Structures are given as C-alpha cells and as structure tokens.
Amino acid sequence: MLNLVRKDLLLLKRSLWLSALYVLLALFVFRTMSGGALSAATVGATYMLMIQALTQDDKNKSEIMLNSLPLRRQDIVLAKYLSVFIYAILVIIGCLLAQSVVSIIGIPMPIGWISLEKITGALVAMAVLISIYFPIYFKFGYLRSRMIGMILFLACFLFLPMVVGLTVQELGGVGNPAFRNILAMLQEAENWLQTQADWQIATYFLALALILMAASARLSLEFYRRREF
C-alpha cells in the first residue's frame, strides 16, 4: 500500500512545486480574511494534488497495469484515502515552512498565520470531501466521477439554496412553526457546543469525520472489488 502512495508522490513531483506556489499565494491573498479562508486554501491545494494523481492514473489507463501487478484491489483503494492525508500534511508543512521563513528572515511580506484550529478544520473538510468523492470515483471511474462531482457542486451551491428558498416561501415564510422548531433545535445545539472546550469540539468533529470516512472506505472497497476494466 505504501508503494502505491509513493507512486502517487513520484507522479506528483512537478505538481508539488506548483501547489507550493499556490499555497504561498493563498497565504498572501487570504491574510486578512477571517474564518475558514485559509483552511479552504489548504483544502484546495490538497484537492488539486489528489485530482492530479487521479488524472495520471486515468490518462494511460494505468489501472489496468496496476491491477495486473501482484497487489490487492483493496490496497489501491486504501492507498488513495491515505495519500490524501499525506498531501494535506505536505501542504500544511509547506504553509508552516513559508511562515517560518518569512518571519525569520523578516521579509516584509504580510501573510496569514495558520493555526491548529484551521488545520483541524481543513482536515475535517478534506475528510468529508473525499468521503463523498471516492466512492463515486471507485464506482464510476475518473471521467464520470468528475462529471458527477460537478453536478453535485452545482446542486449544492445553486439549486439547493433555490429549492430551500422556494420551499420556505411555499410554507408561509419563516413564521411557520416547523421552521421555528428547527431553529430552536439549532440554537440549542449551539448553546451546548458553547459549554464545551475547543479541543472537545475538535474531537467531536474529527470523530464524526472518521466515522464518515470509514463508511465511505467500506463502500469504495465494495465498489472497486467489482470494477471491470
């Protein structure tokens, strides 16, 4: 399995430099933005690397070659999950290095600081993202998975708000008791979270992400076992 991760890293040699540049740029551009902007940039760089690796597999139909080697299909699946976190770690290390270099040499370049909080946020977001994407990829292959990904993206950011908005209107606006109940529940959840320490919240999210990812991996393994080339 580690061989497969190493393989992806070898293939990404050139892309790694590109993403380093990207991270530096992101640190500069997003320096003043609050909240998740930096986490999003980390996720973006990691996602870029992941897609790059998948593109390489797809371009030469190399899965045919890989699956003819003495290795288990499950290793191919698990290696993909694992490698994403390696990319994430590389990107984060890149960020930290850039920060240290800037602060030590004292380059007068204002950059954002990545905190533990943001790192956790990025990792959780990445876990959720691949938990949704990989089962689709292992079921339908690269090309169709990219298409489905696109559709899902559009659905989330364009159609879903539209549909929700319309539904709310249909039901007589936010004054409807059903909505008031939902809002109340959310408020309660928030209140409860307020009582928890930061590290506890982080743990909850990490645990949730891990459960989601385990389920996703199970699904991917099952799909890939039956994949035909």
Next chain:
Amino acid sequence: MNIIIANSSPEPIYQQIVTQMKNLILKGDLTEAEGLPSIRILAKELQISVITTKRAYEELEREGYIETVGGKGSFVSAQNKELLYEKRLRVVEEKVTEAIVAARNAGMEREELLAMFKLLLEEQ
C-alpha cells in the same frame, strides 16, 4: 552442422529436420557420441516451434539414429559399423537408382550410361 528449413516445401518441417539429420549422421558429419543441440536451442535457432523439433528428435530416436539421456541431452547413437556401412550402401543405391531413372527418362541407352559412369569415375 547445417540444417536448412524450406517453409515453402510441402514436406512437414519436422520431416525436413529428420531427413537432414539422418544424412548428416550417415555422411559422418555428426559422429558417434557427439552432443546434439537441445530441442529448445534448435527451435530457437531455426525459429520454429519446440514441438516441431521435439517431434523430429523423437522420430530419429525411434529409428535408432540418436539417443536421449535424461538430463544430458541427445547424442548420435553408437552404432554397429557394419550396420552403418550397410546404411551408407543403401544411400548410394538410392542415388544410383535415381540416376538410372533420370537416364531412362532422358532416353539414354544402357551402354551410354555405363560409359558416362566410367568416365566420371576416372575423372575423380
């Protein structure tokens, strides 16, 4: 040792090998106890299949021309000198018969043929 395979010949390839090897043995080009190339090397060199060379060797073995020692390869059989001589006589007989047939087909007289034979013998 030369073996020439004619792909266009109607004679099966294994048969071509058998015939040529027999000739080599009878002519004494391949001598007693001399190691023969393995069937796989022969197949590689002649660019033919292993089954073909294997069959040729089996045929030669059956007729007593060669022997195969497990693990050591194939060798020309140690043969009785008289038997070998007789075999050679038979080859000469065959060739002379061939000449006679050719002469007859060409319409040569018996005396004419004998004269030619003597002349050739003396020239040698």
Next chain:
Amino acid sequence: MVDTDNILTVNKLTKHFKDFSLKNVSFRLPRGYVMGFIGPNGSGKSTTIKLILNLLCKDSGQINVFGLDNLEHELAIKNRMAFVFDENHFYEELSIRDMARIIAPFYRHWEPQTFEKCLKDFVINPKQKIKQLSKGMKMKFSLAIALSHGAELLIMDEPTAGLDPMARSELLDILATLIQDERNSVFFSTHITPDLDKIADYVTFINQGEIVLSAPKDDILEKYGVIKGSCDLLDEESKRLFVGIKTNQFGFEGLVRDKEKALRRFRGLALLEKPSLEDIMLYTVRGEHHA
C-alpha cells in the same frame, strides 16, 4: 483439480456483455510451450486475457494458472507471471528508472541486476521518459520487467500490433530465449502475424466468443489443406469437404479440414497446398458467415 503439467487451464469460461458473449471457452497450455491465441478483432481474445488477469469478473467457468485458481491465489499467481498489453499502460510522464522503481517493490522476486542487464541488452536508456519511447521500446520495457521478476508465464495481448518487422523479429528472439527454460511458457493473442506464429507450439482459435479449435500447430497444419482447381470439380457432395470456398472466374480455392480425404477425391485433378494459419482463420470466419 491440480494439474501441474498445464501452466494455464481455462475451463468453460463464460462472460456476458450487452453486445457480446464469451461462451464456454476451454483450452489448456502445457508448461514449457508457446500458445498463439488467434481470431479476428472483437472475437473475445482481450476479454479472455482480462478474465485471466482478473481485470474482468467472469460469469462462470474456471481459470487455473500454475494449477491454482486465478481468484483464490491471485497474488501468488501474479507474482509468477507477467503481462504485455497492446497499448501502453505505464505512466507516460515517468522515466524508465522511476517506473521500474514503482513496479519493483510489488514483486517478491525482483532482480535488479537482471533488470539492468535487460536494459543494456535491449538498448533502453533508463533516463528516458516513457512517452519518448517507440512502440517497440515500450514492449521491450514490458519484457524487461517480465524477465526481471522471474515470470514463468508471459501473457501478451496483441504484442505485435503496430510493431515494425525489426521489432517483431527482436520480440521473437526474446521469446525464444525465454522458453529456453522449459519451465516457462508464453501465451499471446494476435490477429495473425506470420513471424510470431512460427514459434507457436499450440494454436487456439476463437471466433465470435467461441473456441473453434485448440491443438498443436503442426497437427492443425498437417490436417488442413488448401485445394485449388477448376470450378466444375465442385458439386454438392464435394463442397461438403470444405470449411470455406472462394470462387472466381477462373477457378476455386478452398480450405478442407481433412486433407487426406480431399486428396482421395481430387488427386490429379486439383492442386493441394499447405495452409497458413491465416488461411484457416479467414476461411473459417468467412465460412461461418455464409452459413
């Protein structure tokens, strides 16, 4: 069932697709020999090979490699066999050296010295990127990998497609060297390349997903014959001797399955020629289309 004499056994293999089916495919390749797997495009050659490699899931039937079930012992089997595909499936961006670095750790018996020697023998520069290699070079790179992990069974899908005669002749040489070791076997598919067929010990012929024949090549070539003669020799009865017949204004040419029988009928009247595998394939495919 364990059979050690046969390095590859395919038994009643069946696979259905929407528009094509592989039906009851059976054949066996004895250890130490070369089998050519011939048939027209789309006849099921690649499907069979992919099923052997477990790239496709079979519907039914059995595949044994080295006497072991190909699914149950997939890793053990793949450690001892090698493959060459008609297209390149290596990562084009990588150099030969890097690609080998990726592949080597997967094999239990990888021999770096052998690999280096192969690169030298085949005149492959390890620093070159795979996309810069010619088709023949890519094939030789695949073979270098095959030879470097001590593969006993080499499976090749259309290895000569797109190769020039020089590269084909080199391939022939490498294969002949490989089977100098009598434990090694080669199974290759082709839609007929006379040079490669020369070294095939066995021939399996597939058409429309079904095996037409599978036998030693010499037996096939000795039994079949091509008959040429004038059209008036053909009547209903004699036509039945033929697998397929092609007629033109000046005569006919046809393939017979039993040369001796045909000879008894046509002796002195028609010409008998040695068939090529191509003849056998063409007449069989065409003959079936006529029926």
